[in-house]
Amino acid sequence: MQEETLINKEISEDAKTEQVCIEEEYELVYERPYTLVDRHMHYCPGCAHSTVHKLLMEVVQELDIQDKTVGVAPVGCSVFAYDYLDIDMQEAAHGRATAVATGIKRILPHRYVFTYQGDGDLAAIGTAETIHTINRGENITIIFINNAVYGMTSGQMAPTTLSGMKTTTSPYGRDTKTMGHPLKIGNLIAQLPGAFYVTRTAVNSPLNVRKTKKALLNAFKYQQLDKGTSFVEVVGNCPSNWKMTPLQTQDFLTNEMLKVYPLGDIKLPAPEDLVNLDIEEGVV
Amino acid sequence: METEVKLMKGNEALAEAAIQAKCDAYFGYPITPQSEVLEYLAREMPGRYGIPLQAESEVAAINMIYGAAGAGGRVMTSSSSPGISLMQEGISYIAAAELPCLLVNVNRGGPGLGTIQPSQGDYFQSVKGGGHGDYHLIVLAPSSVQEMADFVFLGFELADKYRNPVLILSDGAIGQMMEKVTFPQHEIVKPQKPWATTGKSPYKERNIITSLHIQPEKMEEVNLRLTEKYKKISENEIRYEEIQTEDAEYLLVAYGLSARISHKVVELAREKGIKAGLLRPISLYPYPYDVINKLADKVKHILTVELNAGQMIEDVRLAVNGKVPVSHYGRMGGIIPGPDEILKNLETYIK
Numbered sequence: 225m226q227e228e229t230l231i232n233k234e235i236s237e238d239a240k241t242e243q244v245c246i247e248e249e250y251e252l253v254y255e256r257p258y259t260l261v262d263r264h265m266h267y268c269p270g271c272a273h274s275t276v277h278k279l280l281m282e283v284v285q286e287l288d289i290q291d292k293t294v295g296v297a298p299v300g301c302s303v304f305a306y307d308y309l310d311i312d313m314q315e316a317a318h319g320r321a322t323a324v325a326t327g328i329k330r331i332l333p334h335r336y337v338f339t340y341q342g343d344g345d346l347a348a349i350g351t352a353e354t355i356h357t358i359n360r361g362e363n364i365t366i367i368f369i370n371n372a373v374y375g376m377t378s379g380q381m382a383p384t385t386l387s388g389m390k391t392t393t394s395p396y397g398r399d400t401k402t403m404g405h406p407l408k409i410g411n412l413i414a415q416l417p418g419a420f421y422v423t424r425t426a427v428n429s430p431l432n433v434r435k436t437k438k439a440l441l442n443a444f445k446y447q448q449l450d451k452g453t454s455f456v457e458v459v460g461n462c463p464s465n466w467k468m469t470p471l472q473t474q475d476f477l478t479n480e481m482l483k484v485y486p487l488g489d490i491k492l493p494a495p496e497d498l499v500n501l502d503i504e505e506g507v508v
Numbered sequence: 509m510e511t512e513v514k515l516m517k518g519n520e521a522l523a524e525a526a527i528q529a530k531c532d533a534y535f536g537y538p539i540t541p542q543s544e545v546l547e548y549l550a551r552e553m554p555g556r557y558g559i560p561l562q563a564e565s566e567v568a569a570i571n572m573i574y575g576a577a578g579a580g581g582r583v584m585t586s587s588s589s590p591g592i593s594l595m596q597e598g599i600s601y602i603a604a605a606e607l608p609c610l611l612v613n614v615n616r617g618g619p620g621l622g623t624i625q626p627s628q629g630d631y632f633q634s635v636k637g638g639g640h641g642d643y644h645l646i647v648l649a650p651s652s653v654q655e656m657a658d659f660v661f662l663g664f665e666l667a668d669k670y671r672n673p674v675l676i677l678s679d680g681a682i683g684q685m686m687e688k689v690t691f692p693q694h695e696i697v698k699p700q701k702p703w704a705t706t707g708k709s710p711y712k713e714r715n716i717i718t719s720l721h722i723q724p725e726k727m728e729e730v731n732l733r734l735t736e737k738y739k740k741i742s743e744n745e746i747r748y749e750e751i752q753t754e755d756a757e758y759l760l761v762a763y764g765l766s767a768r769i770s771h772k773v774v775e776l777a778r779e780k781g782i783k784a785g786l787l788r789p790i791s792l793y794p795y796p797y798d799v800i801n802k803l804a805d806k807v808k809h810i811l812t813v814e815l816n817a818g819q820m821i822e823d824v825r826l827a828v829n830g831k832v833p834v835s836h837y838g839r840m841g842g843i844i845p846g847p848d849e850i851l852k853n854l855e856t857y858i859k
Binding site (some may be wrong): 314 | 631
């Protein structure tokens with residue numbers, strides 16, 4: 225017993241010394257943003273949600289707008305987003321997040337208001353709200369996670385499911401003749417005058433993670449201009465319901481998803497609209 | 509200062525009252541017979557008080573109400589029967605999240621697309637739920653243009669007091685008719701809403717507006733809290749009017765438009781020597797069960813008069829608890845019975 229204690233003590237002294245070394249030699253370059261609650265997430269391993277949550281909260285931290293931000297969670301896998309984001313939030317009925325956000329923004333025009341929605345929520349049951357909110361040019365940011373499947377209800381076909389893709393409700397593959405086509409809602413809403421900024425990103429590589437962060441930063445900053453709706457589509461993955469390992473989902477995402485949903489800006493603000501706004505330029 | 513008497517439509521009086529009650533935002537969608545509310549507020553709110561917004565649907569409108577009420581605003585929507593049906597999911601969420609707001613149903617005939625004429629066919633929907641789950645709205649039934657205005661002030665006050673949605677259940681006739689109305693100065697008190705999502709300050713926990721409680725114990729805790737609240741509302745907020753009930757042998761029970769007509773029935777009956785009286789529930793939830801129960805001790809027969817197939821009669825029977833016979837007289841399809849017609853029906857129960 226005594227010997228063990230002695231050894232433990234030695235180890236702990238060693239650790240202390242090591243700690244001091246770390247503090248002396250290394251500069252802290254990364255940590256969890258204080259706006260992100262320190263707890264385990266319920267998301268599946270490898271899912272894009274956790275990365276996007278983190279980026280979102282980094283943006284809120286960097287812009288120093290924790291006290292000025294109100295978020296809206298959807299129904300879907302991210303229904304519990306408010307458990308992780310240390311900001312005021314509302315949980316909307318399925319598909320109605322942008323209507324809820326409209327109500328919030330009309331009462332609190334000087335707050336940063338965003339919705340965080342999946343493909344079923346935003347592009348199926350909530351399509352009318354999505355289109356009309358953007359058509360009114362509501363001064364909010366919409367974050368759209370497109371992983372081509374209903375995640376929370378365990379893998380049913382979504383409006384964005386790829387042609388031929390198997391899901392629990394398209395067990396023989398999505399037949400576009402009878403089940404409709406993958407809905408490119410980002411391209412659709414970009415046609416609306418109320419859409420100020422529409423972009424499509426992914427978080428499948430360090431570069432794309434940084435690009436997504438930049439897109440989110442700009443999308444939030446644009447709310448200072450009150451010129452319309454900012455829309456950031458993140459092409460995500462779903463290891464559990466795609467029935468793949470996280471690594472396999474990256475291949476599927478690159479080889480299949482991005483062919484239908486290519487990354488890049490779909491609608492950019494006119495340069496004259498951005499005068500005096502410190503926006504995020506290139507990322508690398 | 510003398511209060512000015514105005515001649516207004518019920519819907520317009522309600523809309524004017526909303527501005528005077530400092531309603532921060534109105535979200536609505538056109539539907540007959542209540543479109544005047546949206547039109548009036550679209551015209552009058554800018555420059556006076558509040559933000560009017562025409563939503564893309566009643567579904568969107570009620571969810572805008574959710575967001576705006578959750579952000580601490582004093583907010584209102586109005587619609588008519590089919591539109592109110594569309595709102596029911598949102599109303600259930602609002603009740604669950606305990607968001608104060610004012611809802612208005614200018615009841616028209618149904619089911620289905622029905623008719624644009626007045627009806628009281630939405631009684632069950634209004635007082636028994638409408639949406640899913642265990643919840644109640646506070647339901648107020650105006651029977652005059654003046655009450656259309658008055659209940660806006662009362663409705664906002666009750667909504668804030670109990671953090672509960674309040675429904676004004678009107679109908680196509682009360683909404684469309686023109687009457688004298690006054691707007692006495694109300695002292696508008698908007699309480700602090702520390703629970704609202706207005707932005708998390710570093711000094712407090714974040715505010716979350718949600719109706720999702722996935723843990724059964726947590727959900728039941730919320731259910732029990734709501735039940736306790738409804739009990740308190742039932743204890744404190746029962747409103748009704750009694751007309752010549754002191755010596756009545758025959759009691760009419762009617763609300764809203766039916767109560768106006770039934771008032772005339774009482775007069776005609778008295779002229780004929782029939783001792784008739786009227787009990788007019790003003791709050792349909794909470795319902796004046798005890799008052800009706802006590803009246804049942806004194807009367808020979810109770811007749812409920814409703815513009816439906818017999819809905820409120822179930823609550824009257826619950827109240828009466830078998831003490832005396834209770835019967836129903838009603839017309840549907842937007843047809844409004846005259847006092848003579850109702851009196852004739854009442855006389856069939858007089859031995």
